[in-house]
Amino acid sequence: xxxxxxxxxxxxxxxxxxxxxxxxxxxxxxxxxxxxxxxxxxxxxxxxxxxxxxxxxxxxxxxxxxxxxxxxxxxxxxxxxxxxxxxxxxxxxxxxxxxxxxxxxxxxxxxxxxxxxxxxxxxxxxxxxxxxxxxxxxxxxxxxxxxxxxxxxxxxxxxxxxxxxxxxxxxxxxxxxxxxxxxxxxxxxxxxxxxxxxxxxxxxxxxxxxxxxxxxxxxxxxxxxxxxxxxxxxxx
Amino acid sequence: xxxxxxxxxxxxxxxxxxxxxxxxxxxxxxxxxxxxxxxxxxxxxxxxxxxxxxxxxxxxxxxxxxxxxxxxxxxxxxxxxxxxxxxxxxxxxxxxxxxxxxxxxxxxxxxxxxxxxxxxxxxxxxxxxxxxxxxxxxxxxxxxxxxxxxxxxxxxxxxxxxxxxxxxxxxxxxxxxxxxxxxxxxxxxxxxxxxxxxxxxxxxxxxxxxxxxxxxxxxxxxxxxxxxxxxxxxxx
DNA sequence: TTCACAAAATGAAAGTTATTCATCATTTAT
DNA sequence: ATAAATGATGAATAACTTTCATTTTGTGAA
Numbered sequence: 256x257x258x259x260x261x262x263x264x265x266x267x268x269x270x271x272x273x274x275x276x277x278x279x280x281x282x283x284x285x286x287x288x289x290x291x292x293x294x295x296x297x298x299x300x301x302x303x304x305x306x307x308x309x310x311x312x313x314x315x316x317x318x319x320x321x322x323x324x325x326x327x328x329x330x331x332x333x334x335x336x337x338x339x340x341x342x343x344x345x346x347x348x349x350x351x352x353x354x355x356x357x358x359x360x361x362x363x364x365x366x367x368x369x370x371x372x373x374x375x376x377x378x379x380x381x382x383x384x385x386x387x388x389x390x391x392x393x394x395x396x397x398x399x400x401x402x403x404x405x406x407x408x409x410x411x412x413x414x415x416x417x418x419x420x421x422x423x424x425x426x427x428x429x430x431x432x433x434x435x436x437x438x439x440x441x442x443x444x445x446x447x448x449x450x451x452x453x454x455x456x457x458x459x460x461x462x463x464x465x466x467x468x469x470x471x472x473x474x475x476x477x478x479x480x481x482x483x484x485x486x487x488x489x490x491x
Numbered sequence: 492x493x494x495x496x497x498x499x500x501x502x503x504x505x506x507x508x509x510x511x512x513x514x515x516x517x518x519x520x521x522x523x524x525x526x527x528x529x530x531x532x533x534x535x536x537x538x539x540x541x542x543x544x545x546x547x548x549x550x551x552x553x554x555x556x557x558x559x560x561x562x563x564x565x566x567x568x569x570x571x572x573x574x575x576x577x578x579x580x581x582x583x584x585x586x587x588x589x590x591x592x593x594x595x596x597x598x599x600x601x602x603x604x605x606x607x608x609x610x611x612x613x614x615x616x617x618x619x620x621x622x623x624x625x626x627x628x629x630x631x632x633x634x635x636x637x638x639x640x641x642x643x644x645x646x647x648x649x650x651x652x653x654x655x656x657x658x659x660x661x662x663x664x665x666x667x668x669x670x671x672x673x674x675x676x677x678x679x680x681x682x683x684x685x686x687x688x689x690x691x692x693x694x695x696x697x698x699x700x701x702x703x704x705x706x707x708x709x710x711x712x713x714x715x716x717x718x719x720x721x722x723x724x725x726x727x
Numbered sequence: 728t729t730c731a732c733a734a735a736a737t738g739a740a741a742g743t744t745a746t747t748c749a750t751c752a753t754t755t756a757t
Numbered sequence: 758a759t760a761a762a763t764g765a766t767g768a769a770t771a772a773c774t775t776t777c778a779t780t781t782t783g784t785g786a787a
Contacts, residue, residue, distance in 0.1 A: 273764090292615060297743085298745060298746085299744080299745095307765075307766090308765060308766045308767060309745090309746090309766085309767065310746085310747080310765070310766055310767065310768095311765055311766070313745095313746065313747080314764070314765075318745075318746075319744095367616070371610075375610060375611060377610075377670075378528070378604075378607040378610060379528065379530060379607075379611075384674060389674075412691075413690060416687070416690065416691070417683075419671065420683075420684055420687035420688070420691075421687075421691070422667075423664060423667040423670075423671050423684070424664040424667070424668075424687075424688060424691055426663075426667055427660075427662075427664040427665070427667030427668065428659060428660040428663040428664055429663070430663050430666070430667070431658075431660070431662055431663030431666070432656070432660075432663065434659075435655065437616050438620060438625075447653075447656075448656055448659070451652070451653050451657075451660075452656070452660060454652065455648075455656075455657070455660055455691070456691065458694045479714050482714045482718065483714055486714065486717045486721065489721060512735095533772085533773065533774085534773080534774065535773085535774095543736075543737090544736060544738060545774090545775090546736070546738065546739095546775085546776080547735080547736055547737070549775065549776080550735070550736075554774075554775075555773095555774070555775090
């Protein structure tokens with residue numbers, strides 16, 4: 256005959272306990288993955304570090320991959336949020352893209368081992384499109400896609416530029432850039448890479464001296480000059 | 492008291508047998524990896540398909556990862572070779588880079604499951620620089636680096652462009668592009684992506700409203716207008 | 728050909744993990 | 758207080774990888 260409020264409060268208490276355990280497992284897994292990598296971390300490791308029995312992990316997660324997914328979800332949520340916030344605080348497309356690049360590289364470098372999981376699991380999953388990792392990735396990259404569309408709209412890129420191709424170029428470049436920085440142990444050279452990428456993406460102005468594109472531009476330039484001169488002479 | 496030539500010939504015969512076995516194991520593993528993926532392929536599978544006992548595999552390879560490495564080495568050798576050949580057959584930097592992109596995407600898509608291994612092996616950064624996979628990767632990307640340096644030299648990119656950053660942008664973009672094509676099951680859209688990438692890398696001319704390129708276009712527009720007007724006036 | 732020996736090959740056994748499940752412990756509801 | 762439900766446990770299982778004591782095979786000498 257306890258009222259329903261009491262019931263609710265009791266179930267909440269239980270749920271809180273449950274959530275606390277779940278969080279403890281995720282936290283333990285996250286730290287272990289970052290430490291030893293996904294493959295070398297065993298369920299027993301995770302159970303021990305979070306103070307439960309091996310079997311208990313399976314009450315909260317379907318299997319080891321599921322634990323990894325939860326860890327990733329945690330990470331992506333924060334990443335998407337902070338990226339969106341940063342983008343909102345800026346106005347010009349170019350500034351936004353530059354911020355995004357810097358932000359992304361910093362976060363990825365700081366959580367390198369955890370992101371290994373994406374490539375480890377990404378390939379394995381048969382129906383990646385339906386997976387939650389895909390959804391997380393998508394939510395994040397959507398933040399960029401919106402910025403990209405705006406940039407195209409505002410003439411920073413050719414009108415017929417495909418936003419999805421731009422996205423692939425952007426994230427692909429950053430991923431490889433990070434890998435190189437990690438390998439070379441020059442994790443502070445983010446700035447250098449970001450500037451290099453911006454120059455390629457937006458064109459650095461000074462480029463293409465004798466190249467085909469410029470030869471055409473030069474010829475065109477000369478032709479326009481001749482035309483203008485002719486017009487000037489005739490219009491008097 | 493058989494002469495040393497005979498001895499050598501005999502050991503060669505034996506070594507040939509050994510190499511044949513090794514090749515058979517690599518071939519079996521390669522086909523199985525491509526079929527079922529690395530993780531789901533067991534040593535027993537590989538042993539059965541190459542007609543040896545499980546234990547025999549370990550006479551030729553230290554462990555399962557070692558088998559995978561050999562398969563990868565095989566793949567990279569061919570990739571590097573064909574990339575170099577293709578590049579050698581072309582002269583302009585732009586054509587070379589475009590060919591490289593197409594070639595790379597095609598090969599990666601065609602050997603998708605085998606390349607899983609690269610990420611599956613979860614190379615921890617500590618020992619990556621000394622690993623054989625790193626050396627293979629390096630040999631391959633060196634082919635591109637040479638092309639890139641040449642392109643910069645010839646003015647296709649700003650003189651101060653870093654070849655290694657260009658390399659990261661190039662391969663990173665392609666990797667992400669392939670991933671997208673695989674997910675979307677549009678593996679024949681390589682051409683579309685390659686063109687999009689080329690436009691970004693080399694600048695598409697029509698881009699950037701107020702930018703340098705457009706000033707020329709504006710002058711052209713104005714000159715043409717004046718000419719048209721002049722012609723109209725003269726034709727009466 | 729036969730023998731002794733080294734090199735190769737074998738597959739049963741041992742070692743590692745992920746995962747399950749019968750059993751025990753703790754809440755909750757009556 | 759007690760039955761029912763929910764949570765937790767860790768030993769057992771299953772699926773592999775890897776090892777190693779034996780067996781088989783190939784080779785050169787007698």
